[in-house]
Amino acid sequence: MNNVTIINHPLISHKVALLRSKSTNTKQFRELVEEISVLLTYEAFKDIPTVSVSVETPLETAVQQTIAENSVAIVPILRAGLGMVNGVHTLFPTAKVGHIGMYRDEETCTPREYYCKLPQGIENKICIVLDPMLATGGSAIAAVDILKQKGAKSIKCMHIIAAPEGIKALHQAHPDVQIYCAVQDRQLNGDNYILPGLGDAGDRLFGTK
Ligand code: PRP
Ligand code: URA
Numbered sequence: 001m002n003n004v005t006i007i008n009h010p011l012i013s014h015k016v017a018l019l020r021s022k023s024t025n026t027k028q029f030r031e032l033v034e035e036i037s038v039l040l041t042y043e044a045f046k047d048i049p050t051v052s053v054s055v056e057t058p059l060e061t062a063v064q065q066t067i068a069e070n071s072v073a074i075v076p077i078l079r080a081g082l083g084m085v086n087g088v089h090t091l092f093p094t095a096k097v098g099h100i101g102m103y104r105d106e107e108t109c110t111p112r113e114y115y116c117k118l119p120q121g122i123e124n125k126i127c128i129v130l131d132p133m134l135a136t137g138g139s140a141i142a143a144v145d146i147l148k149q150k151g152a153k154s155i156k157c158m159h160i161i162a163a164p165e166g167i168k169a170l171h172q173a174h175p176d177v178q179i180y181c182a183v184q185d186r187q188l189n190g191d192n193y194i195l196p197g198l199g200d201a202g203d204r205l206f207g208t209k
Contacts, residue, residue: 001167001168001171002175003171003175003176003177003178003179004167004171004179004181005043005044005178005179005180005181006162006181006182006183006184007039007040007043007180007181007182007183008182008183009039009043011039012036012039012040012182012183013182013183015032015035015036015039016036016160016161016182016183018032019032019033019036019160019198020196020197020198022199024204026204026205026206026207029204029205030083030205033083033084033087033132033160033201033205034083034084034086034087034090035087036087036160036182037083037084037085037086037087037088037130037158037160038087038088038090038091039182040087040158040160040180040182041087041088041090041091041092041128041158042091043180044128044156044158044178044180045072045091045126048067048071048072048126049067049068049071050065050066050067050068051065051066051067051068052064052065052066053065053066069094070094070095070096070121070125071125071126072088072092072095072125072126072127072128073095073096073097073098073118073119073122073125073126073127073128073152074088074089074092074095074096074097074098074128074130075097075098075099075100075118075127075128075129075130075143075147076097076099076100076129076130076131077100077101077102077129077130077131077139077140077143078099078100078101078102078103078115079103079202079205079206080131080132080133080201080202080205081100081129081130081131081132082205083132083201083205084130084131084132084158084160085097085130088128088130088158096119096125097119098116098117098118098119098122098127099115099116099117099118100113100115100116100118100129100143100146101113101114101115101116102114102139102142102143104135104138104139104192109135109136109138109191109192110138111138111139111141111142113142113146116146118147118150122147122150122151122152123151123152123153125152125154126154126155126156127147127152127154127155127156128155128156128157128158129143129144129147129155129156129157129158130158131143131157131158131159132159132160132161132201132205133159133160133161133162133194133197133198133201134157134159134161134162134163134166134167134170134179134181135163135165135166135188135192135193135194136163136165136166136169136188136192137165137166137167137168137169137170137173138169140157140159140166140170141169141170141173141174144157144170144173144174144177145173148174155174155176155177155178156177156178156179156180157170157177157178157179157180158180158181159179159180159181159182160181160182160183160201161181161182161183161185161194161197161198162179162181162183162184162185162194163184163185163186163187163188163194164184164185164186164187165187165188166188167179167181167184185197
């Protein structure tokens with residue numbers, strides 16, 4: 001599928017194995033989500049536009065590609081997407097953060113929006129939507145819908161574990177959006193949880209339940 005990248009890198013895979021384990025505690029889970037997010041960001045921004053600058057080294061002038069200030073906006077989907085923000089900030093320390101509050105209705109598994117606050121000027125930035133879990137794809141699709149309604153033109157979605165159903169749905173709804181996933185899992189279960197997955201990402205990240 002065009003615009004869909006499953007990273008499958010050994011360094012990421014190793015950390016995802018630890019993340020999945022039911023014996024991984026909240027502190028370790030939070031650290032792993034952040035570490036994986038740094039690695040995903042490195043991959044997802046391979047194509048970021050650069051500008052050429054001249055730098056005086058101790059020996060001569062070097063011409064080097066750099067990234068323009070303020071070219072990225074980080075958009076976590078609450079709650080679990082929050083765990084990925086620090087990882088992206090490690091590589092884009094000055095990026096502004098917009099929040100989209102969304103939860104899945106327990107009966108229907110459809111997303112319910114409860115909050116949205118975005119930085120100014122998203123129409124001129126690359127928006128990176130963060131959510132560790134892409135299950136049915138409903139939450140990510142709704143978040144991208146919101147960003148597009150608010151004027152965003154360049155959007156990437158970054159997930160740690162994705163179900164085939166979610167990747168297909170997100171790609172079909174928004175074929176222009178670049179999707180990056182650390183790993184692709186087997187399937188959804190009857191409750192639309194990812195198998196083998198890692199359980200409920202928000203609960204594991206914040207120690208609820
Ligand atoms: C989880 C997860 C995603 C969503 C994925 O959030 O963090 O946002 O489910 O499922 P989908 O692809 O089927 O939409 P949840 O709704 O449990 O909310 P929470 O982060 O507040 O716990
Ligand atoms: N949300 C989660 O946190 N986990 C899943 O497996 C599916 C949706």
